Amino acid sequence: MAKQKIAIIGAGLSGLVAAICLEENGFSPTIYESDDRIGGRVRSDMYEGIALDCGFQVLLTAYPMARKYLDYDLLNLRKFLPGALLFNKRKRSKIGDPLRTSSFLIPTLFSNVGSLGDKWKIFRLSATLKKKSLHEVFASPEKTTLQFLTDYGFSKRIIANFFIPFFSGIFLEEHLSTSSRMFQFVFKMFAEGDAAIPTNGMQEIPKQLLHKLRTTTIQFAQKAIKVDDKTIYFENGSTLTADFILIATDPSQLLIDLAPTPVQWHSTQNLYFKSTMPVVIGEAIIGLLSDPDTLANNIHYKTVKGSLNEILSVTVVKEHRLSEAELVANVQTELSRHCGLNGLEFVRCYDIKRALPNLPSVAIDSRIVKYSDTIFLAGDHLANGSINTAMRSGELAANAILNEIQKRS
Ligand SMILES: Cc1cc2nc3c(=O)[nH]c(=O)nc-3n(C[C@H](O)[C@H](O)[C@H](O)COP(=O)(O)OP(=O)(O)OC[C@H]3O[C@@H](n4cnc5c(N)ncnc54)[C@H](O)[C@@H]3O)c2cc1C
Known part of the structure; x- marks a missing residue:
């Protein structure tokens, strides 16, 4: 049975957890990833020794699946205080769980x-x-x-x-x-838990999952363009045949009959600045700009070491038509007007078009796991956009493949 060839498309959290579950049952899947790294939407880049997440996101430590698959101690979590600091026209107020x-x-x-x-x-x-x-x-x-x-x-x-x-x-x-x-x-x-980010960035999460894999192979720069029964067609012209194919990403571009119903997405921009003045938030807490007209939605410092070169993360949610330079200038003005933050040096901006699936209805678990006897599905878009669900969907898809193998033997 272990000779069954299982191909997974996508090395995001759902694909990685699926591989862990398949390995636990004696299988050695191969993951085909279009990018040059693992993690999908959970990724970070290093900047002057500080991890910049590509999009502000937090791990909620109460997530049951995160508790099951992650070792929080090894993640070296930086936990946010359970509340928020609100800024509006230089007035600030705090609200939290006493x-x-x-x-x-x-x-x-x-x-x-x-x-x-x-x-x-x-x-x-x-x-x-x-x-x-x-x-x-x-x-x-x-x-x-x-x-x-x-x-x-x-x-x-x-x-x-x-x-x-x-x-x-x-x-x-x-x-x-x-x-x-x-x-x-x-x-x-x-x-029920904390909102936290690993000190070395959110990418530590997929990295930790990767370290659990022993017999899985990952092939990078392999963009699938079509999946048909047992065959994956790649952009570079090559094809691959497997006994089971798990699509651990939005499948609408890969399965011809799903093409008319692509997943809709919420987008966001995450800007990073270097602060040349003392921090305005001296603790690990999320700052909110509560004026309804601001583009900047929330802010937090990546570290609060007391130096003048702290890195500030700013999330923009509202849609706008500004160029990056205009957005940066706009956000700098807002941060000055509302938070009293001046002297911000722009570092970089992540523009994430497909951040969270925009689902009209959400569910606890994937609404569809088995697409056909050979094609299975995973990913947060199948239930709700969260780290918990991405992991759970990988587990469910792996179990469905295992059931299918069992049934056939
Ligand atoms: C800005 C932002 C903020 C978020 N905030 C939070 C938060 O605070 N808390 C929370 O719980 N969740 C949050 N999320 C959601 C969470 O990151 C996702 O739910 C989770 O990462 C989804 O994992 P996935 O495996 O389903 O999909 P993905 O991470 O999208 O993985 C899919 C993988 O498949 C690859 N791929 C795609 N197409 C192909 C192809 N054709 N061929 C080969 N490979 C392909 C991709 O490169 C990717 O690696 C946030 C996400 C973003 C982007």
Whole structure:
């Protein structure tokens, strides 16, 4: 059975986890990756010894799949405080979970981000979601996140000041039109664990998965252009035949009959600056720009060592037509006006067109795993855009292939 030839298209988190599961069952798959490195959308570049993630994203340590497949100690996680620092026209206020970080109690109580009732409702929502299972969360009725927050009784003030900037930065869309299931899932994960980034960047996550692989082969610069039954056709003209093919990426360009229904995506831009003045956030906390007119949505320092050369990450979510130079100038003005941050030296900008799948409805697990007896699917676009789901989809696809092999033997 172990002689079965299994080809995986894509070395993102879903493809890597699928390979781990297949190896655990005695198989030696080959991964074909179009890029020259692993990790897919979880990637980082080094700049003067500091890891710049290609798009701001965090690992939520409560993710069940991350707990299963990752060793958090080895990732050397830098954890964010469970709250946010809001900036608006040089005024700042803090809101956070006082049950986890007691220093949040006074600022949260007195912050004018929302009413006392709003803060009580955040506490109540957190307690309710902690009691619900993920299956219950994903079985709940779906509406937009904005509708959910309104129906829950949150005031317009807290929605505008906190929920919109905070969750725009997570959903990568500014209207909170993302499913309320996704909101509850993410809120629950935030309530039950930490938001963290490995000190050496998010790419440490796929790297750690890669280190678990022993017999898997990875071939880089192999872009698949079509998959048909047992054959993969590559851009360079070569073809490959396998007993099973797992497509661990958006398959709509590869499977002819899926072409009319490509996945829609949310995009984002992540700008990095070197700060030549003392930091305006002296701790590991996410800063939000709550003015609805700013392009800059959230900021954080990559390190807070106290030097003047700290690297600042800025996420832009809103759509715009500015050139990169215009965007940089605009963001610099906003950071000066709202956060009092001047003297920012532009380092680089990541423009990520396909960041998160824009799904009208989300699910806990892949909605489709087996496409045919030989073709299987994985990837976050099959259920919901998260690291947890990407990993889970890889596991589900590997299990489906194993079941198929079992059935045939
Ligand atoms: C900016 C940004 C912010 C995010 N924020 C968060 C967050 O805070 N928390 C969270 O949990 N998740 C977040 N995510 C989502 C998370 O990164 C993804 O859910 C996860 O990485 C998806 O993994 P995947 O394996 O499904 O897909 P991908 O990472 O897209 O992997 C697919 C792989 O297939 C390769 N490939 C594609 N087409 C072909 C082809 N034709 N032939 C060969 N190879 C191919 C690609 O190069 C890639 O390596 C964020 C993502 C981005 C980009």
